[in-house]
Amino acid sequence: MTCMGLSRIIEVVNVHFEHLNYDTRGILMELRDRIMEAAEQAIRTNGLSKTTTKEIARIANCSEGSLYNHFHSKEDLCIQVMKRHLQGFLDVLFKLPGRKGTRTVKENLAEVALAALDYFHLSIVMTASMFTEPDFLVRHRESFEQRNEGPHRANEIVATYVRAEQKLERVNLDVNARSIADLLLGACFQHAFHLQFLGEEEPQETRAKYVEEVLLTMTRQLFS
Numbered sequence: 774m775t776c777m778g779l780s781r782i783i784e785v786v787n788v789h790f791e792h793l794n795y796d797t798r799g800i801l802m803e804l805r806d807r808i809m810e811a812a813e814q815a816i817r818t819n820g821l822s823k824t825t826t827k828e829i830a831r832i833a834n835c836s837e838g839s840l841y842n843h844f845h846s847k848e849d850l851c852i853q854v855m856k857r858h859l860q861g862f863l864d865v866l867f868k869l870p871g872r873k874g875t876r877t878v879k880e881n882l883a884e885v886a887l888a889a890l891d892y893f894h895l896s897i898v899m900t901a902s903m904f905t906e907p908d909f910l911v912r913h914r915e916s917f918e919q920r921n922e923g924p925h926r927a928n929e930i931v932a933t934y935v936r937a938e939q940k941l942e943r944v945n946l947d948v949n950a951r952s953i954a955d956l957l958l959g960a961c962f963q964h965a966f967h968l969q970f971l972g973e974e975e976p977q978e979t980r981a982k983y984v985e986e987v988l989l990t991m992t993r994q995l996f997s
Contacts, residue, residue, distance in 0.1 A: 809854050829847075848912070861891060
């Protein structure tokens with residue numbers, strides 16, 4: 774066999790394994806997503822304390838061993854599910870500081886409020902479940918503190934944005950920026966809680982209308 778022929782064989786084999794690795798990664802990611810969806814379904818149905826990895830694996834149609842190949846524990850799995858829901862909200866929050874002086878303040882805050890409503894609607898049951906396991910809640914809180922993270926950070930980002938707009942004289946200097954953030958995100962959380970408690974679904978058009986009404990009330994103070 775010539776060197777050229779051998780090189781061609783090696784090239785074909787390498788391409789084959791590249792495709793195989795790509796396919797394998799895709800299968801593993803699909804399984805990971807399926808496990809996360811199963812965990813959320815189980816926790817929403819049974820609560821966190823009564824949900825077991827065995828039940829999650831059954832719903833995901835995989836073995837418990839496969840579950841532990843992707844997640845260290847039930848707690849880790851729960852946290853990863855919440856992080857997945859959180860990502861869209863974080864994307865909007867992290868863009869907010871760069872929004873100062875652009876568009877209108879109302880438009881910028883509406884974008885945050887809609888993202889917050891989506892996140893709270895998806896995560897509120899999962900978050901509430903943590904309170905049924907105090908040890909898990911303590912560890913989760915300590916982890917947040919170590920990384921200087923936590924739900925309060927969202928309010929701080931919004932408050933910082935409002936202060937920046939005050940410096941540009943686009944927001945009334947007399948208003949308290951942190952109170953504006955608390956009122957906006959608090960209203961979103963309360964609204965999502967009511968929907969979940971009552972078992973109601975809300976069309977995006979209705980959700981947008983709710984945000985518009987909240988901001989209409991708030992902006993009378995912001996711009997008076």
